[in-house]
Amino acid sequence: MEFTALQLLLILAGILIFLTVFIGDKAKWREFYGGSQRNFTEVQGVFQYLRDQGIRCRLKTRIQGFSRMQNAQMTTAVVEVHKEDVERARQLMREYNNRNRRK
DSSP, X not given: OOOOHXXXXXXXXXHHHHHHHHHHHXXXXXXXXXXXXXXXXXXXXXXXXXXXXXXXXXEEEEEEOOOTTOSSOEEEEEEEEEGGGHHHHHHHHHHHHHHHHHO
């Protein structure tokens, strides 16, 4: 299969745009709070609390494959916060933790 110069240029432009968007998006977010399947509901609670408080955040889950020492897959969850909201999210988490300790 032969490509013309224009086709190669379009393919390269597409790859560059994809990489720019992917890397640019990743640079905007910071991992803020994480856990595993044992405390997944806690991670979801933190995510919901931050979102309700107006923090730009997203919940990412990752499934890790089997290893020789595991007999089941491990799921991890991470709350990512927009880099401009990290300090405010830290303040809100202090309030959240203090409120939950009193219960």
